[in-house]
Amino acid sequence: DTAVSQTPKYLVTQMGNDKSIKCEQNLGHDTMYWYKQDSKKFLKIMFSYNNKELIINETVPNRFSPKSPDKAHLNLHINSLELGDSAVYFCASSQIQGKAEAFFGQGTRLTVV
Amino acid sequence: DQQVKQNSPSLSVQEGRISILNCDYTNSMFDYFLWYKKYPAEGPTFLISISSIKDKNEDGRFTVFLNKSAKHLSLHIVPSQPGDSAVYFCAARSRSARQLTFGSGTQLTVLP
Numbered sequence: 191d192t193a194v195s196q197t198p199k200y201l202v203t204q205m206g207n208d209k210s211i212k213c214e215q216n217l218g219h220d221t222m223y224w225y226k227q228d229s230k231k232f233l234k235i236m237f238s239y240n241n242k243e244l245i246i247n248e249t250v251p252n253r254f255s256p257k258s259p260d261k262a263h264l265n266l267h268i269n270s271l272e273l274g275d276s277a278v279y280f281c282a283s284s285q286i287q288g289k290a291e292a293f294f295g296q297g298t299r300l301t302v303v
Numbered sequence: 304d305q306q307v308k309q310n311s312p313s314l315s316v317q318e319g320r321i322s323i324l325n326c327d328y329t330n331s332m333f334d335y336f337l338w339y340k341k342y343p344a345e346g347p348t349f350l351i352s353i354s355s356i357k358d359k360n361e362d363g364r365f366t367v368f369l370n371k372s373a374k375h376l377s378l379h380i381v382p383s384q385p386g387d388s389a390v391y392f393c394a395a396r397s398r399s400a401r402q403l404t405f406g407s408g409t410q411l412t413v414l415p
Contacts, residue, residue, distance in 0.1 A: 194346070223402055233347070233392065233405040245401065280346050291337055292403055294346030 193217050196281045196295035203271055204303055211266045211298045213281030219293075221286050222264035224256060227278040227297070236279075239264055240286065271302045306330045307395050309406035317414050322380040324409050326393030329374065333395040337403065338367060338378045341390045350391075351378070383413045 196213040203209050215222060224236040237256045238245045244256065253269045268275060278299050284292040308327045316322045324338075334355040339347035353360040353367045353376065360367050366379045380387055390410050394403040 199344075221401060225405075230407065231390075232407050235402040235404070238402045240401075282346075286401060291349045291352060293349065294339075296344070296346045 192295075193293050194281055194283055194295040196279075196298055198298060199296060200299050200301075202301045202303060205271055205273060207271050208267070208269045209271060209300070210268070211279055211281075211300075213264050213266070213295055215262055215281075215283040215293070217283055217293060219283035219285050220261065221284050222258070223282040223284075223292065224264065224266050225280040225282060225294075227280065229277070233280065236266075237264075268300075271300075273302050276300055276302045305407075306333075307393055307404050307406040309393055309409050311409050312407070313410040313412070315412045315414060316383045318385055319382045322378075322383045322387065322411055322413065324378040324380075324391050324393075324411065326376045326378075326406055327374060328376075328395050330395070330397060330404075331374070332397040332399065333404075334398050335396045336367070336369060336376050337394045337396075338365075339392040339394060339405075340387075341392060341408070347392055380411075383411075385413045385415050387411060388413050 194215045221240040223238045225233045236250045255267045257265045278297045280297045281295040282292040337352040338350040340350045341347040351362050351365045351367050353369050369376045390408045392408045393406040
């Protein structure tokens with residue numbers, strides 16, 4: 191059983207398109223995240239979300255929006271894709287209280303052409 | 304503004320020897336530190352962590368050391384095995400923050 195699963199694993203799309211990446215966790219965690227790994231391999235936080243609060247990294251363009259239908263899911267919607275959006279996107283989850291360790295999905299490699 | 308830094312992008316070690324991966328941080332509010340391991344085409348997986356109230360945590364072949372005065376932590380792997388070859392990320396969290404701040408990673412290669 192995969193703890194944090196995200197789909198698709200690979201996504202190739204044209205500039206200007208709108209796309210979504212889905213994420214589900216079966217760990218019962220109360221907080222979910224989206225991270226972006228850029229060309230320099232840094233893992234940068236984009237969003238953190240629980241049922242009470244969405245925290246957005248101020249550097250994230252508003253073309254990116256998280257959508258959480260329920261506690262176990264946090265999907266990432268991207269509008270008007272740009273070449274610079276090409277990266278690997280990781281979903282993760284954790285508990286707010288207690289240990290800080292986050293569990294990650296396998297990543298989605300997005301390529302915008 | 305890189306609050307967590309891993310200054311060595313790569314490290315090669317002979318099998319059976321010790322691997323030492325280093326990490327520096329600048330935010331004195333960080334109180335919990337973690338190491339993640341990442342294989343190609345996979346997500347990072349949690350390896351070991353340490354709270355700021357400790358200076359050492361050991362789990363099998365893996366030991367993390369924390370030097371708060373120097374704002375430095377290190378991961379020791381003894382003995383190193385070829386299967387340890389991966390990218391290792393250092394991460395940190397402050398009590399007030401929910402998310403982890405990551406370093407840029409160090410590619411460890413363990414040579415047979």
